[in-house]
Amino acid sequence: MHVKTGKGFVDVRELWASFLKGDEEAYSCLMRKFTRPLFNYGIRFSSDRDLVKDCIQDIFFDLWTKRSRISETAYVQAYLFKSLRLRIMRERTKWEQTETLDNAPFLAEFNIETRLIEEQSNRELKERVQKVFNSLPQRQKEIVYLRFYENLNHDRICTVMGLTKQSVYNLLQKALIKMRKEWEIVTLFLMLINW
Incomplete structure (x- = not known):
């Protein structure tokens, strides 16, 4: 899979490798490439559009702040989808627990x-x-x-x-x-x- 950047078309795995080294342009390209597919995937787990958007934002924030601890992957989209799925489930669980405690x-x-x-x-x-x-x-x-x-x-x-x-x-x-x-x-x- 290739992504168009200011330098032409680049393989997603190359973008990922550049992002892991701290390249902000590669990070921005990854965000532009995957935000919409992540949203379309996320709303299948939660109809709360704001929750899905917040989870995507959290994932990209975590990616940037923890990039030194993240490894390279040949399956960038799968990595991001899995991250989103886990994040949405964790957030939903927090809200459900809060609701349960409030109503007890x-x-x-x-x-x-x-x-x-x-x-x-x-x-x-x-x-x-x-x-x-x-x-x-x-x-x-x-x-x-x-x-x-x-x-x-x-x-x-x-x-x-x-x-x-x-x-x-x-x-x-x-x-x-x-x-x-x-x-x-x-x-x-x-x-x-x-x-």
């Missing part, structure tokens, strides 16, 4: 009515949190996720997202302010409906 009741069940009320309350709370979280721009969502779901400190978020420390602080602050404001609006609306 702590109090003992006394009767069926208590259980039904609890389940309805948990579902409404989850929907409210999801609505507020989904109202954030993508970068703010990612920062909130990394900070509060993955418990990464600001320095690690800088590394993951390739941002300065000040940018991370600013985006996180904007996200928290917007979430508080949205939460207050949703709470007020629900109070008026239930009044």
Whole structure:
């Protein structure tokens, strides 16, 4: 398989070898060549397009930062597809575990009515949190996720997202302010409906 570069057509394996040596142009060519096929492959495992895009971005970020530890391969596309598949499965598992922990009741069940009320309350709370979280721009969502779901400190978020420390602080602050404001609006609306 060949890829067109500024230097003409180059074999993908040659690009991979150049990328492993730190060639940024080879890295960019690999990203351009494989981003769309990776996306088309990834949506077969998850219909969440944003999750798939984030996983692809994470893979390419990891490739660049860990290139000194990656070996050469004759099957670049297979390597990338496998990486994406594993990444999506790992990310989905994290979210499923988080959802399970968030919805696990702590109090003992006394009767069926208590259980039904609890389940309805948990579902409404989850929907409210999801609505507020989904109202954030993508970068703010990612920062909130990394900070509060993955418990990464600001320095690690800088590394993951390739941002300065000040940018991370600013985006996180904007996200928290917007979430508080949205939460207050949703709470007020629900109070008026239930009044």
